[in-house]
Amino acid sequence: MFRNQYDTDVTTWSPQGRLFQVEYAMEAVKQGSAAIGLRSKTHVVLASVNKAQSELSSHQKKIFKVDHHIGVAIAGLTADGRVLSRYMRSECINYSYTYESPLPVGRLVVQLADKAQVCTQRSWKRPYGVGLLVAGLDESGAHLYYNCPSGNYFEYQAFAIGSRSQAAKTYMERRFEGFVSSTREDLLKDALFALRETLQGEKLKSSICTVAVVGVGEEFHILDNETVQGLIDAFEIVGEETPAPEEAAPAADEPAAPDQGAPADEGAAPMDI
Amino acid sequence: MKQQSNWSPYDNNGGTCVAIAGADYCVIAADTRMSTGYSILTRDYSKICQLAEKSVMASSGFQADVRALQKVLAARHLIYQHQHNKQMSCPAMAQLLSNTLYYKRFFPYYAFNVLGGLDNEGKGCVFTYDAVGSYERVGYSSQGSGSTLIMPFLDNQLKSPSPLLLPAQDAVTPLSEAEAIDLVKTCFASATERDIYTGDKLEIVVLNADGIRRDYMELRKD
Numbered sequence: 001m002f003r004n005q006y007d008t009d010v011t012t013w014s015p016q017g018r019l020f021q022v023e024y025a026m027e028a029v030k031q032g033s034a035a036i037g038l039r040s041k042t043h044v045v046l047a048s049v050n051k052a053q054s055e056l057s058s059h060q061k062k063i064f065k066v067d068h069h070i071g072v073a074i075a076g077l078t079a080d081g082r083v084l085s086r087y088m089r090s091e092c093i094n095y096s097y098t099y100e101s102p103l104p105v106g107r108l109v110v111q112l113a114d115k116a117q118v119c120t121q122r123s124w125k126r127p128y129g130v131g132l133l134v135a136g137l138d139e140s141g142a143h144l145y146y147n148c149p150s151g152n153y154f155e156y157q158a159f160a161i162g163s164r165s166q167a168a169k170t171y172m173e174r175r176f177e178g179f180v181s182s183t184r185e186d187l188l189k190d191a192l193f194a195l196r197e198t199l200q201g202e203k204l205k206s207s208i209c210t211v212a213v214v215g216v217g218e219e220f221h222i223l224d225n226e227t228v229q230g231l232i233d234a235f236e237i238v239g240e241e242t243p244a245p246e247e248a249a250p251a252a253d254e255p256a257a258p259d260q261g262a263p264a265d266e267g268a269a270p271m272d273i
Numbered sequence: 274m275k276q277q278s279n280w281s282p283y284d285n286n287g288g289t290c291v292a293i294a295g296a297d298y299c300v301i302a303a304d305t306r307m308s309t310g311y312s313i314l315t316r317d318y319s320k321i322c323q324l325a326e327k328s329v330m331a332s333s334g335f336q337a338d339v340r341a342l343q344k345v346l347a348a349r350h351l352i353y354q355h356q357h358n359k360q361m362s363c364p365a366m367a368q369l370l371s372n373t374l375y376y377k378r379f380f381p382y383y384a385f386n387v388l389g390g391l392d393n394e395g396k397g398c399v400f401t402y403d404a405v406g407s408y409e410r411v412g413y414s415s416q417g418s419g420s421t422l423i424m425p426f427l428d429n430q431l432k433s434p435s436p437l438l439l440p441a442q443d444a445v446t447p448l449s450e451a452e453a454i455d456l457v458k459t460c461f462a463s464a465t466e467r468d469i470y471t472g473d474k475l476e477i478v479v480l481n482a483d484g485i486r487r488d489y490m491e492l493r494k495d
Contacts, residue, residue: 065355067351086355089351089352089355093348093351093352094348096348097344097348
């Protein structure tokens with residue numbers, strides 16, 4: 001993309017019918033570090049790469065819990081992502097306060113998309129520079145959506161966003177037809193493998209990635225470092241370098257939710273899948 | 274003749290709540306009778322709500338307001354968890370409840386609350402409230418239609434002797450969890466005898482280091 005005379009304002013069309021500011025916002029998403037999502041019939045997994053500015057600083061938070069049954073992974077301007085997560089949390093709380101039931105994921109993404117669209121049609125605003133992978137579970141099943149700065153949203157079986165996401169997409173394109181009937185463990189394995197693809201040779205370890213799950217009977221929660229490292233070791237995902245020494249970590253059989261931080265009995269909406 | 278208003282936004286659904294704090298546990302109890310006037314609406318309505326992992330609230334009064342209050346606190350707790358990534362402590366919830374009640378100082382929640390739980394050190398704590406949020410941490414309390422019958426009895430059993438009394442008396446030996454539960458059952462059995470709005474069934478919630486547990490006891494149904 002090159003600078004041109006139609007790209008100063010978000011409210012200026014180009015002769016080809018493009019809004020360049022919106023497209024530039026989508027570029028910002030491509031520059032962010034990778035985030036991927038995949039879903040089966042009963043579970044959705046989100047995973048993201050956490051790059052710290054320097055060894056001295058902490059990682060940027062890229063995965064947010066929005067409600068018991070919904071979580072989001074972001075790529076791009078993480079500050080915009082944080083603000084949108086706060087909006088999503090607020091919407092979920094207000095909906096369940098009024099209707100005493102969880103906000104269906106499809107409704108939330110529409111509200112989010114409408115919010116993004118507003119910023120593409122006001123001269124005093126700018127589009128949000130963040131792409132969101134929304135993972136959630138509701139009465140109609142497991143869902144994964146992608147919301148982009150343009151105000152569009154799509155539902156996916158599996159998707160990846162951010163830098164080097166094409167490598168993850170290629171990995172998942174070959175396998176996605178099997179995802180719908182994957183077990184939770186297989187889904188986690190595929191998520192970690194797909195994430196590794198975006199690292200291009202760098203060693204995958206739990207300190208540089210975040211993984212989160214939501215599923216039937218399992219509230220949305222972020223897996224803690226030991227669990228993720230255990231999974232990496234168990235699936236032997238390390239890659240070209242020599243594998244890390246085997247920790248006395250849990251075996252490939254994933255322990256139940258309780259020691260991952262969030263009790264599974266809080267109850268996502270009861271599923272009849 | 275000046276028109277007098279005969280419609281009230283409030284109703285009293287009766288009932289009694291009690292909470293007792295121990296060294297490492299807290300007992301919160303309430304009857305399950307819901308009434309209006311001299312009629313019974315249901316014999317099986319819970320007045321107890323778990324607001325957080327270590328905070329349990331029992332409320333008597335106007336149950337529509339009680340339910341609204343519970344929902345507001347639950348929503349606020351969820352926001353807190355999103356922002357701080359942890360559960361609210363019982364003292365924090367106590368302050369939140371007070372602020373929430375005072376927020377409606379000029380159209381109050383007709384709710385008489387007792388908040389029980391474990392504090393940051395794991396010791397039992399009980400907070401007692403009036404309808405507009407005035408609160409105090411105490412060792413035990415009761416609210417509701419039977420509180421006038423129960424409170425003097427609890428004072429007799431649990432109140433520490435005054436340090437001004439001579440000869441110097443030891444502070445009351447702390448109750449065990451089983452003794453506290455038994456005391457609560459005794460309170461309600463007695464209150465049920467004389468308070469028409471208390472009875473049917475007693476719901477007892479116990480919070481301790483092992484978690485939370487719920488028990489029931491039948492009460493007189495007349």
